[in-house]
Amino acid sequence: MGAYRTNVLLLGKSGVGKSSLLNYLFGDAVARVGGGRPVTGMGLHEYPPFGYHGLEIHVTDSWGLEPDKGGDWRQLVERAIAEHDAREVKDWFHSVIYCVDATVSRLDDYEINQVLRPLVDSGNQLLFALTKSDKAPPGKVEALSKALSEGFPGASQVRVGSTAETLMGGRTTSCFGREELLTKVCKNLCRNLVYKYSQLLYKGMAGLCRKCHRDSLARFEEMAGTLGIFTVYGDDFRDTLLGDSRGLYERACTDLARRFMNDLSFIDRMAREVLRAVGAEVPLGISEGEYALAFSADSFREWRNDASAYFSAAIRSVVFPLSSVTRKSRYRDEFELFLKHVDATLKDHVRRHCEPLCRQVGVEFRPDALGAALSRFFAGLGK
Numbered sequence: 001m002g003a004y005r006t007n008v009l010l011l012g013k014s015g016v017g018k019s020s021l022l023n024y025l026f027g028d029a030v031a032r033v034g035g036g037r038p039v040t041g042m043g044l045h046e047y048p049p050f051g052y053h054g055l056e057i058h059v060t061d062s063w064g065l066e067p068d069k070g071g072d073w074r075q076l077v078e079r080a081i082a083e084h085d086a087r088e089v090k091d092w093f094h095s096v097i098y099c100v101d102a103t104v105s106r107l108d109d110y111e112i113n114q115v116l117r118p119l120v121d122s123g124n125q126l127l128f129a130l131t132k133s134d135k136a137p138p139g140k141v142e143a144l145s146k147a148l149s150e151g152f153p154g155a156s157q158v159r160v161g162s163t164a165e166t167l168m169g170g171r172t173t174s175c176f177g178r179e180e181l182l183t184k185v186c187k188n189l190c191r192n193l194v195y196k197y198s199q200l201l202y203k204g205m206a207g208l209c210r211k212c213h214r215d216s217l218a219r220f221e222e223m224a225g226t227l228g229i230f231t232v233y234g235d236d237f238r239d240t241l242l243g244d245s246r247g248l249y250e251r252a253c254t255d256l257a258r259r260f261m262n263d264l265s266f267i268d269r270m271a272r273e274v275l276r277a278v279g280a281e282v283p284l285g286i287s288e289g290e291y292a293l294a295f296s297a298d299s300f301r302e303w304r305n306d307a308s309a310y311f312s313a314a315i316r317s318v319v320f321p322l323s324s325v326t327r328k329s330r331y332r333d334e335f336e337l338f339l340k341h342v343d344a345t346l347k348d349h350v351r352r353h354c355e356p357l358c359r360q361v362g363v364e365f366r367p368d369a370l371g372a373a374l375s376r377f378f379a380g381l382g383k
Helices: 018-026 067-085 109-121 138-151 178-187 189-224 235-277 307-319 323-361 368-381
Strands: 005-012 044-046 050-052 055-062 095-101 126-131 156-159
Touching: 005 018, 005 067, 005 178, 018 055, 018 126, 018 178, 044 067, 055 067, 055 178, 067 109, 095 109, 095 178, 109 126, 126 138, 126 178, 138 156, 156 178, 178 189, 178 235, 189 235, 189 323, 235 323
Parallel strands: 005 055, 005 095, 095 126, 126 156
Antiparallel strands: 044 055, 050 055
């Protein structure tokens, strides 16, 4: 087996031929075949790896998607992907193969909106295996291929015939598509991982900002006291508050940058070896500093907590004692506005880091897709 492993998640509806495809890929009867019946038990099933051009391929199969159990199936798959994404790059699902029965000419709306689009939006590039292509009329295969291209631009497709058999009328079919499918897994590896890396990095930065923002506001409350009536909102207050908040953000950003730059270096090394093994061009090359991911303290621009604003608030608190609450609220609002600027600056930094990486491997960086995925998820719960 090779120095690198790649993890493939195999998905699809019941009866589309996933088990036959598995047996064809492995060259052995590793999965039961059921002629349209659900044969894979509920849950995810990882099979022993097999080698391909020096690469160790690990396949995880899911139980088939069924209309009456769609919610359970989706939660299981989403949870499994999230658990793998939280680990190192070597443990991610690097490829998602979605099996589609080529004897039908379209996907149903549930598959498109509740399964496939959320998969893409959460950081996964799709590889469609058009199963049973040997049994489908040419017109249906073409119609399905066109629908997939229009619905998921840039997603790869491979036509597959997983079993050799004699059909009605005496025509004999032979297996095909294994080599092309596995080669696509290898050739798409770099773009898949860079896309996932970018989506996870942006998601990580958004989560970091939420936590540091919340902790910084808690620090303000601690320093200001319950009413703030004896608190002097002057330079010392501002400098201490900014220093503490800067420390929160910088420590979190340093940890995030270190983790994800290590991830990117691993992706580069893995992609080079795998792509060269199958004779493909290596699109990614990380030169020192070219894609540096460092978050500068410059994000903490000067907070304009000027004296005139403080003294006008202080006078009001003397004349109107209860206005101390208003004074505290005003300064809190100013500080929160400042933190929102910091959050936006850091997320923009990630955007400027990820966009050229994604362009280099031919995918589009879509940070807005994460919000779209959540919106679709909650919309689905209401149905």
